[in-house]
Amino acid sequence: MRYLNQIGRYFIFLNKVFARPESLKMYYRQIIIEIGNLGINSIGIVAIISVFIGAVITIQTAINITNPIFPKYIISLTVRDSILLEFSSSVVALILAGKVGSNIASEIGTMRVTEQIDALEIFGVNSASYLALPKIVASMFFFPILTILSMVIGIWGGWVAGVASGDITSDEYIYGIQYEFLPYYIVYGLIKVVVFAFIITTISAYNGYTVNGGSLEVGQASTRAVVYSSVAILFFNVVLTILLLQ
Amino acid sequence: MISVNNIYKSFNGKQVLKDISVTFERGKTNLVIGQSGSGKTVLLKCIVGLFEPDSGEVKYEDVIFNKLNSREKREIRKKIGMLFQGGALFDSATVEENILFPLNMFTEIPLEEKLERVNVCLNRVNIINANHLYPSELSGGMKKRVAIARAIALKPQYLFCDEPNSGLDPKSSILIDNLIKEITEEYDITTIINTHDMNSVMEIGQKVVFIFEGTKAWEGSNQDILESDNKILNDFVFATNLTKKLKLK
Numbered sequence: 472m473r474y475l476n477q478i479g480r481y482f483i484f485l486n487k488v489f490a491r492p493e494s495l496k497m498y499y500r501q502i503i504i505e506i507g508n509l510g511i512n513s514i515g516i517v518a519i520i521s522v523f524i525g526a527v528i529t530i531q532t533a534i535n536i537t538n539p540i541f542p543k544y545i546i547s548l549t550v551r552d553s554i555l556l557e558f559s560s561s562v563v564a565l566i567l568a569g570k571v572g573s574n575i576a577s578e579i580g581t582m583r584v585t586e587q588i589d590a591l592e593i594f595g596v597n598s599a600s601y602l603a604l605p606k607i608v609a610s611m612f613f614f615p616i617l618t619i620l621s622m623v624i625g626i627w628g629g630w631v632a633g634v635a636s637g638d639i640t641s642d643e644y645i646y647g648i649q650y651e652f653l654p655y656y657i658v659y660g661l662i663k664v665v666v667f668a669f670i671i672t673t674i675s676a677y678n679g680y681t682v683n684g685g686s687l688e689v690g691q692a693s694t695r696a697v698v699y700s701s702v703a704i705l706f707f708n709v710v711l712t713i714l715l716l717q
Numbered sequence: 718m719i720s721v722n723n724i725y726k727s728f729n730g731k732q733v734l735k736d737i738s739v740t741f742e743r744g745k746t747n748l749v750i751g752q753s754g755s756g757k758t759v760l761l762k763c764i765v766g767l768f769e770p771d772s773g774e775v776k777y778e779d780v781i782f783n784k785l786n787s788r789e790k791r792e793i794r795k796k797i798g799m800l801f802q803g804g805a806l807f808d809s810a811t812v813e814e815n816i817l818f819p820l821n822m823f824t825e826i827p828l829e830e831k832l833e834r835v836n837v838c839l840n841r842v843n844i845i846n847a848n849h850l851y852p853s854e855l856s857g858g859m860k861k862r863v864a865i866a867r868a869i870a871l872k873p874q875y876l877f878c879d880e881p882n883s884g885l886d887p888k889s890s891i892l893i894d895n896l897i898k899e900i901t902e903e904y905d906i907t908t909i910i911n912t913h914d915m916n917s918v919m920e921i922g923q924k925v926v927f928i929f930e931g932t933k934a935w936e937g938s939n940q941d942i943l944e945s946d947n948k949i950l951n952d953f954v955f956a957t958n959l960t961k962k963l964k965l966k
Binding site for chain 2: 493494496497581582585586587589590592593594595596597
């Protein structure tokens with residue numbers, strides 16, 4: 472019953488978030504700021520994780536393909552499909568749920584307990600919309616760019632690891648990543664990450680916005696934001712996979 | 718003028734405000750006093766619409782505020798300035814950006830005029846050369862003064878102050894009190910101040926409303942307090958040895 476109540480309040484919050492903005496100019500400025508905070512500041516972590524995951528998939532696939540019947544390019548084909556289909560969208564989204572989700576919930580939660588949200592309301596500003604909408608727009612715009620970056624860097628990381636370890640030659644690797652390539656896999660990954668960006672920002676903003684208490688509750692809201700966002704991402708990953716790939 | 722008629726408010730079954738009716742006059746500093754937990758902040762938040770009263774009405778001039786829809790309430794709120802207990806300055810914005818916020822949000826005047834207004838407001842609260850500082854770089858008294866500057870940026874008709882002196886030394890407190898009183902008279906606005914600071918009451922309390930356990934227990938001016946024989950009020954106001962001596966005189 473408590474969860475149903477929370478879900479209902481979440482949708483009421485969304486209704487408030489998507490109300491008509493008071494000043495488009497101010498919202499535009501906030502979107503630019505949030506692209507920096509939520510998107511550009513996440514490039515580093517996405518790049519580091521992608522390069523290492525690409526490398527690990529290459530090495531693990533090479534270890535498991537011991538039968539000489541299988542051509543070597545299967546290694547890079549596996550890396551490509553793993554990264555395009557799952558890693559760069561779903562796993563990167565889970566990582567961003569941790570980084571960006573906790574950031575959003577703690578920022579808005581702190582604004583709530585220090586009465587900054589009340590101050591916005593007193594100014595006659597729709598605080599839910601002003602605080603959450605720029606974050607939603609910024610992440611739905613920039614997370615796909617992070618995903619493309621992750622795809623490129625992950626596949627490059629696999630190439631570096633494969634060639635450096637001698638498991639695969641550069642030509643075999645490049646042949647593998649081009650073999651029966653379906654551009655739709657990229658579209659599929661991008662559609663998923665746009666949905667995940669919406670999930671991460673709205674759930675985290677809701678948890679921050681509804682904080683009641685002090686610093687302890689802000690911490691709890693931050694944890695809840697990450698957990699709920701992650702569970703929602705995993706659930707919608709299955710739903711979107713059925714809808715988009717079957 | 719703001720009037721509150723028969724306001725009731727409860728949280729989780731606990732009655733916090735009980736049948737409060739009071740009128741706050743324009744051009745005067747109206748003080749709401751009472752012990753911590755007596756319901757002062759809840760009353761203030763009901764008046765500005767941050768809490769919805771269970772019953773009763775809040776009137777701004779002739780408009781019943783708590784019956785308006787959220788868009789209509791926002792129009793009234795554009796005429797309101799509020800000083801929060803902790804200042805509630807936006808942490809991620811500089812002093813200048815904090816004061817620019819309402820101007821950017823609700824006015825179309827050129828940036829030069831907005832910056833001019835920012836400097837007028839900062840000068841009014843005696844803050845100079847702090848435009849580019851962040852709230853974390855300001856003292857408690859400076860934060861309160863910047864918050865006042867932000868509250869008056871749009872030339873409000875109503876000013877609300879929640880515990881403006883909390884956490885301040887006596888000298889800074891008097892400075893803030895006098896500033897609020899001067900602004901009230903200068904702009905001819907309706908000011909409501911929540912406080913339990915008796916110095917403030919005696920300094921600027923042109924009208925004082927005493928709240929006790931969620932009900933209005935007394936109202937009058939700061940001079941009337943000295944002559945009042947209301948036991949609950951006297952127990953609160955003359956709680957210290959110093960104030961007891963003042964009463965005996």
